[in-house]
Amino acid sequence: MASGHRAGWVIALAVMAGSLAVAGGLAVRRERALAAEAPAYVPTPSEEFALVFAEMAIDERRLLRQSLSEGREAEARHIAATPGLARREGDVLFIRHDGRDVASFADDANLCEGFDNCSRWRFLGELALGPRRYPYLSFFHGEGDEITLLVEARGELVVLGQGLPSASPDGRWLVIAGHDDYGSNLSVFAVGPDGLKFVATSQEACQPARWLERDRLEMVCEFQAGESARAMLVHDRGWRLEAPPDAPRPVPAAKPEAADEPGYFERKGYRRLAR
Numbered sequence: 001m002a003s004g005h006r007a008g009w010v011i012a013l014a015v016m017a018g019s020l021a022v023a024g025g026l027a028v029r030r031e032r033a034l035a036a037e038a039p040a041y042v043p044t045p046s047e048e049f050a051l052v053f054a055e056m057a058i059d060e061r062r063l064l065r066q067s068l069s070e071g072r073e074a075e076a077r078h079i080a081a082t083p084g085l086a087r088r089e090g091d092v093l094f095i096r097h098d099g100r101d102v103a104s105f106a107d108d109a110n111l112c113e114g115f116d117n118c119s120r121w122r123f124l125g126e127l128a129l130g131p132r133r134y135p136y137l138s139f140f141h142g143e144g145d146e147i148t149l150l151v152e153a154r155g156e157l158v159v160l161g162q163g164l165p166s167a168s169p170d171g172r173w174l175v176i177a178g179h180d181d182y183g184s185n186l187s188v189f190a191v192g193p194d195g196l197k198f199v200a201t202s203q204e205a206c207q208p209a210r211w212l213e214r215d216r217l218e219m220v221c222e223f224q225a226g227e228s229a230r231a232m233l234v235h236d237r238g239w240r241l242e243a244p245p246d247a248p249r250p251v252p253a254a255k256p257e258a259a260d261e262p263g264y265f266e267r268k269g270y271r272r273l274a275r
Helices: 002-037 045-069 072-081
Strands: 086-089 092-097 100-106 120-129 132-140 146-151 157-161 164-167 173-180 183-192 195-202 206-213 216-224 227-235 239-242 249-251 270-272
Touching (some): 045 072, 072 120, 146 164, 195 249
Antiparallel strands (some): 086 092, 206 216, 227 239
């Protein structure tokens, strides 16, 4: 009798399980059919804008990190090679003299797209001019325009111009020359007890090569577009470029220039710390 009851319960449970399975299958098929009939989800214009804006923000942050890191690896080597002259803390470069900070230079958080819309300061090393050591650095502010500057012992800036400086063997002369798609610059400074004096300038497209004597600097110039030529920058009662068989090209004496726009470099992250 008991076995008959158990058999009945088993049959009933089997029937219920089968019914549930059939019902579940029907429900799944019904949900799939409804999903197939439902239109695909289309984000609203505001949702699309938010997604695009988020992707742009992520990309801009990545580009900014890349921009801020450019040149810093080389700068770290220059800092290590000249102990006591410079240090960096994040986006701020410090120039030092006699064990204390005399000037700081802060990179800003702008992408360098377009002219004069960012600030990137990089320490390049030191120049021995006479008995003095001058830290020098580059300032980039967009559109390929890069300026080389010296820093005096009390934190003042000396703007040299475009290109890298080259000092004569006796430390009496400093020449800076550069050439790119944005222009050319050749400048000569005399080094004296009171610092540097701007004495001659030219717009010739040249790059310094090597000093042969204290008043003769071999250069590579582009007097004609696309053609490089060896030339000699010579001092003899004035400066001139010699590139035979061409006639010598005078490098005119520098004329007094208007001072830089007041506060320009301060707005670009420069701070004089020594007084």
